[in-house]
Amino acid sequence: MSEHALTTVVPDRIWSLERPVWFGGVRLRARTTVVRLDDGSLLLHTPSPPTDAVAEELDALGPVRWLVVPNRWHHLGAPAAAARFREATLVGPASALRRNRELRLDLELDAGELGERVPELEALPLEGVPFWDETVFYHRPTRTLLGADLVCSAGARDHWTWRFGARVTGCYERVRLPPDARRKLPDKPAAARSLREMLRRPAERLVIGHGDIIEADWREHLTQAWRLEGVEV
Ligand SMILES: [Fe+2]
Structure with a gap:
């Protein structure tokens, strides 16, 4: 891990950390x-298992108070992060518990309490896709959507396996739904309603789990990607 693993997304407020994952x-x-929340504490969205170097960088930025598992898949690093940041509240969907026996949630995402306790963060559930059970967050102070x-999407910075896989599945230098989910959209009208809620937010960027952050033109990319799967946003 390099000396500075975190890269700045919004100065003093949002940072990104990428790690390789085989899937x-x-x-x-x-x-x-x-x-970094208004009270100076940190929220980690999709926490990774913290290396000493990353933990040191985080400690220098502020106390980690929230660990957010945003869907039923992004739980892999959460138990290790919870062990390292013991004062943090771990929040996620109950559906993630069934996928990871190590996971212990302090708060269920479905309860909506996160929004009450962190008012600057708005939870926007993505309905109609139980395969993910995902909640997107809108961070008002930085006008950022966290998905x-x-x-x-894939690009030149990706490993050759995913560059190849992405070309085959239409995700290379193009924003698309992940290939494994495209046939798992049982309620497209519900998904469309949820996506419209996201599109209404005055966001300046959309942060995603796999691929470059989508900047000012995020609305077009998001809309196109879902329309390709028959979801009329
Ligand atoms: Fe993912």
Whole structure:
């Protein structure tokens, strides 16, 4: 791990940390997003298992108070992060518990309490896709949407396995739904309603779990990606 593993997304407020994750025979980049909240504490979205170097960088930024598992897949690093940041509250969907026996949630995402306790963060559930059970968050102070799997893309920085896989599945330098989810959209009208809620937010960027952060043109990319799967946003 380099001396500075975190890269700045929004100065003093949001940082990104990428690590390689093998999934379905390809090596993806998986992102942890660090948000400094109004009270100076840190929220880790999709926490990774913290190396000493990363933990030191985080300690220098502020106390980690929130660990957020945003869907039923992004739980892999959460138990290790919870062990390292013992004062943090771990929040996630109950559906993630069934996938990871090590996971212990302090708060269920479905209860909506996170929004009450962190008012600057708005929870926007992505309905209609139980395969993910994902909640997207809108961080008002930085006008940032924090997503996980709702779209992805690959590019030159990716490992050859995913560059190849992405070309085959139409995700190379293009924002698309992850290939494994495209046939698992049982309620497209519900997904469309949820996506419209996201599109209404005055966000300046969409952070995703796998791929480069999508900047000002995120609305077009998000809309196109879902329309390709028959979801009329
Ligand atoms: Fe993912």
